[in-house]
Every structure is written in C-alpha cells, then in structure tokens.
Amino acid sequence: MAKEEAISLDGTIDEILPDGRFGVVLENGHRIIAYTAGRMRRFRIRSVVGDAVRVEMTPYDLTKGRVVYRERGPGGPGGGGSRKHR
Template sequence: MRNATVTTKNREVSKDVGIRVLGTVLESLPGNLFQVKLEENDYKVVAYLAGKLMQHRIWVLPGDQVTVELSPYDLTRGRIVWRNPGS
C-alpha cells in the first residue's frame, strides 16, 4: 500500500499517520464495536477491531488493555490494533 499524501499550502500531510495511545476496554457494543477509555487523558472513544485481530480470532473483553490508533481527523473514533499481553 502506498503512502498517500495531501499537499496543503506549505506542507505535506500523510493520510496513513495514526495516533497510537493505550486504553482500557470499558464495554462491548453491538456491531463489533468497543468503548475504550484512553489512559493519557481519560477520554472515551468508540473503536473497532483491526482486520488482523479478527483474522486471528483475538478476543477482546471488557477490562483488557489495548492499543488504539486514532485518526487525526476524528479523535472520537479509533481502531484497536493490539491487545496487550497480561491484561
């Protein structure tokens, strides 16, 4: 996959850049969605499972610590990219 870029007046912004933060799953919502509380600022976001987690049948349950990738465009939605071991 190529790295798509958008050129603004004086800078290039990459579309593939995501903000990765740690969080704790609060509850499981319908439609393979999860409510996650971020550790850095105690915000609550709605996140879905990344394709690799679904492909390898990784279970994510309330109370698990996960790594969430947020889009720089909408900080209220994200994608769970990693379930931290030992949680």
C-alpha cells in the same frame, strides 16, 4: 500513503458494543468508540471488558479509533498449554 500519521494511544476496554466495536477509555481520560482491526479478526483475538489495548486514531476524528493490539494479561492464553494435542 496517508497524509497524516496515525496517533497510537493505550487504553482500557470499558464496554462491548455490537458489530465488533468497543468503548475504550484512553490513558488521558477521553472515551472513544473503537472497532477491531482486520488482523485481530483474522486471528480471532477476543477482547473483553478490562483488557488493556493499543488504539490507533486519525488526527481528523478523535472520537473513533481502531484496536490494533491487546495486551496479554494474567490468566490469558499464551504458553498455558490449555489445548491437548494427540
């Protein structure tokens, strides 16, 4: 169990960095470096520049975080029927 609760904030990806990391601009204007959460890696959820994301941060280091959710945007997967099943 963690001593402190994680801080959850919304932001937008503005840069893609190596090793599954992203530059994220938060709603309050701060810029942080965030990495992809394990569940997003497991389900192969891809993120690109301009995606709205939810980031969890620890109160001990407010310059780093973890991308835990990517908002579904227009033109993204989910109900479009892009795969053909036979």
